[in-house]
Amino acid sequence: MTVFLQLETAVLLLLLCGVGECARHALLIIADDAGFETEVYNNTVVRTPHLKALAGRGVVFRNAFTSVSSCSPSRSTILTGLPQHQNGMYGLHQGVHHFNSFDGVQSLPLLLKQSNVRTGIIGKKHVGPGAVFPFDFAYTEENGSVLQVGRNITRIKLLVRKFLQEHRQEERSGGETRPFFLYVAFHDPHRCGHSQPQYGSFCEKFGNGESGMGRIPDWKPQHYTPEQVKVPYFIPDTPAARADLAAQYTTVSRLDQGIGLVLQELRDAGFGNDTLVMYSSDNGIPFPNGRTNLYDSGVAEPMIISSPEHRERWGQTSDAYVSLLDVTPTLLDWFSVPYPPYSLTRGSLVHLTGRSLLPALSSEPVWDTAFGSQSLHEATMYYPMRSVRRGRYVLLHNLNYRSPFPIDQDLYVSPTFQDLLQRTQAGTPTHWFKTLRQYYYRERWEMFDTHSDPAEQTNLASDPRYTAVLELLKEQLLKWQWETEDPWVCAPDAVLEDKMEPKCRPLYNEL
Ligand SMILES: *[C@@H]1O[C@H](CO)[C@@H](O)[C@H](O)[C@H]1NC(C)=O
Ligand SMILES: *[C@@H]1O[C@H](CO)[C@@H](O)[C@H](O)[C@H]1NC(C)=O
Ligand SMILES: *[C@@H]1O[C@H](CO)[C@@H](O)[C@H](O)[C@H]1NC(C)=O
Numbered sequence: 001m002t003v004f005l006q007l008e009t010a011v012l013l014l015l016l017c018g019v020g021e022c023a024r025h026a027l028l029i030i031a032d033d034a035g036f037e038t039e040v041y042n043n044t045v046v047r048t049p050h051l052k053a054l055a056g057r058g059v060v061f062r063n064a065f066t067s068v069s070s071c072s073p074s075r076s077t078i079l080t081g082l083p084q085h086q087n088g089m090y091g092l093h094q095g096v097h098h099f100n101s102f103d104g105v106q107s108l109p110l111l112l113k114q115s116n117v118r119t120g121i122i123g124k125k126h127v128g129p130g131a132v133f134p135f136d137f138a139y140t141e142e143n144g145s146v147l148q149v150g151r152n153i154t155r156i157k158l159l160v161r162k163f164l165q166e167h168r169q170e171e172r173s174g175g176e177t178r179p180f181f182l183y184v185a186f187h188d189p190h191r192c193g194h195s196q197p198q199y200g201s202f203c204e205k206f207g208n209g210e211s212g213m214g215r216i217p218d219w220k221p222q223h224y225t226p227e228q229v230k231v232p233y234f235i236p237d238t239p240a241a242r243a244d245l246a247a248q249y250t251t252v253s254r255l256d257q258g259i260g261l262v263l264q265e266l267r268d269a270g271f272g273n274d275t276l277v278m279y280s281s282d283n284g285i286p287f288p289n290g291r292t293n294l295y296d297s298g299v300a301e302p303m304i305i306s307s308p309e310h311r312e313r314w315g316q317t318s319d320a321y322v323s324l325l326d327v328t329p330t331l332l333d334w335f336s337v338p339y340p341p342y343s344l345t346r347g348s349l350v351h352l353t354g355r356s357l358l359p360a361l362s363s364e365p366v367w368d369t370a371f372g373s374q375s376l377h378e379a380t381m382y383y384p385m386r387s388v389r390r391g392r393y394v395l396l397h398n399l400n401y402r403s404p405f406p407i408d409q410d411l412y413v414s415p416t417f418q419d420l421l422q423r424t425q426a427g428t429p430t431h432w433f434k435t436l437r438q439y440y441y442r443e444r445w446e447m448f449d450t451h452s453d454p455a456e457q458t459n460l461a462s463d464p465r466y467t468a469v470l471e472l473l474k475e476q477l478l479k480w481q482w483e484t485e486d487p488w489v490c491a492p493d494a495v496l497e498d499k500m501e502p503k504c505r506p507l508y509n510e511l
C-alpha cells in the first residue's frame with residue numbers, strides 16, 4: 001500500500017513538474033531552550049544521531065545567536081525578522097504576561113500564506129495575536145496539550161504525517177504543486193519542574209513507560225549518570241547541577257529521536273529532495289547565566305541548515321555570525337517572496353536588518369556582527385538590555401543596571417538554582433564562576449574579548465586601552481537601534497521624543 005502510494009506520488013510529480021520545476025518546501029525545527037548538548041557541537045556524551053545525520057547533509061553554524069533570550073520574544077523574531085522592540089513582543093505571551101506583536105506586523109507565515117504557500121505549525125506556538133501569525137494547519141498549545149504536541153514524539157510524527165498527506169491530497173485534487181512551510185516547535189528539552197514536576201525536572205520521565213508516566217511508543221529513553229555529563233563553564237559543578245544536566249540529556253535524546261521521526265516522514269512522503277530544513281533553538285539553556293541573559297551562554301544557539309540544492313558544503317561548519325533574525329529573510333529568499341513596503345510605529349518603512357543565509361550554504365561569507373535586544377521575560381522581569389557582538393568583542397548595554405537582575409519562576413525552582421541559593425546563604429563553596437551578587441548587579445556597559453575571555457568575566461568597558469573599540473561598538477549598536485525603531489534608544493539618561501523628528505532629550509539624571 002505505502003509502496004503503491006509512493007510510486008503513484010512519484011509518477012504524479014513527474015507529470016506535474018519537470019526537473020527543477022517542483023515546488024520548494026521548508027521545514028523549520030525549533031527546540032525549546034536547547035543548547036549545544038549534541039554530538040554536532042562536540043558533546044560526545046549525549047547521543048543525538050539524528051541531528052548528527054542532519055548536520056552531515058547541511059552546514060553547521062558555530063556562531064549563531066538569538067537576538068533575545070526569552071521564549072515568546074525569540075519566537076516572534078524568528079517568525080517576523082524584527083527584534084522584539086520593533087515587533088512588540090516584549091515578553092512572554094502566555095497568562096498574565098500577555099505580550100503580543102503589533103497588529104500591523106507582516107510576519108513570515110502571513111507573507112507566505114499570501115504567496116500561496118501552505119503553512120503548518122505543530123508544537124509550541126507561544127506568539128500572538130492569531131491574525132499576525134496565521135497557519136493553515138495548527139496543532140499547538142492553543143488547542144491541545146503542549147506535552148502531547150510538543151513532547152510526545154509519536155503524536156508529533158503522526159501530525160507531521162497528517163500535514164504531508166493532506167498536502168499530497170490537495171496537490172492531487174488541485175493539480176498544482178504548491179509549496180509548504182512546516183514549523184515543528186518541540187517543547188523538549190524545556191524544564192518541567194515549574195509546571196509538571198511529576199515528570200521530573202526536564203519532563204525526562206514523561207512517556208517512559210514507568211508507572212504513571214504513560215508511554216511514547218516511538219521513544220527509546222536514554223539514561224545518563226551525573227558523573228557522565230559535561231558541565232559548561234557557566235554552570236556550578238555540583239551534584240545538584242550534574243543531576244539536572246543528566247535529566248536534560250535524557251530529554252535531548254527524546255528531541256533527537258523526534259527529529260529523526262519528522263525527517264523520516266518528510267522522506268517517506270517524497271519531499272526529502274526539495275525541502276530546506278533549518279534547526280535551531282529559541283534561547284540559551286535554562287541555567288544561571290543562560291536563558292534571559294544576553295551573555296554568550298544565553299544567546300548562542302545551535303544552527304543547522306540543510307538544503308538539498310546546496311550540497312557544496314554538506315558536512316562543513318561555518319564561522320559566520322548568523323542570527324535568528326535571519327530566519328525570516330532566509331525563508332522568504334527560499335520561496336522568492338519579497339518583503340512588502342509598510343510602516344509600523346514611526347511612519348518610516350520597516351525593513352529587515354537580517355539577511356538570507358542561503359549564500360553561506362555555497363561559500364563561507366565574512367559576516368561578523370550580531371545584535372541583541374531584550375526587554376522582559378515574565379511581565380515582572382523588566383531588565384532592558386541591548387548588545388552587539390562583532391568579531392572577538394561583545395558590548396552589552398544594561399539600561400536598568402541599578403536594579404538587580406531578575407530571576408524567572410521556572411529557573412528559580414530548578415535544582416541547580418536552589419542549590420546555588422542555599423550554598424550562597426550558607427556561605428559554602430558554590431563552585432560557580434561568579435557570585436550571586438555579581439550576577440544580580442551589573443555594570444551599565446559590559447565589554448568582553450571573547451577570544452581571551454570566553455566566559456565574559458573581565459569587563460573592558462572602562463579600560464582606556466579599549467576606548468576605540470568601545471566607541472565603535474556603541475556607535476554600531478545605536479545605529480541599529482535607530483534603524484529598528486527601538487523605543488529604548490535614548491534610555492536611561494534621556495527621553496525619546498519621537499514625533500516629527502525623533503530625538504533624544506537629556507534628563508540630567510546623573511547616569
Ligand atoms: C568539533 O571539533 C572538531 C575537532 O576539533 C572541529 O574541527 C569542529 O569544527 C568542531 N565542531 C564544532 C561545531 O564546533
Ligand atoms: C486544532 O486546530 C486544528 C485546525 O488547525 C483542528 O483541525 C484540530 O482538530 C484542533 N485540535 C484540537 C485538539 O482541537
Ligand atoms: C503519545 O501519543 C500516542 C499517539 O497519539 C499515544 O498513543 C500515547 O499514549 C501518547 N503517550 C503519552 C505519554 O501521552
Ligand SMILES: *[C@@H]1O[C@H](CO)[C@@H](O)[C@H](O)[C@H]1NC(C)=O
Binds near residue numbers: 272273
Ligand atoms: C535526491 O537527489 C539526489 C541527487 O540529485 C539523488 O541521488 C537521490 O536519489 C534523490 N533522492 C530521492 C529520494 O529522490
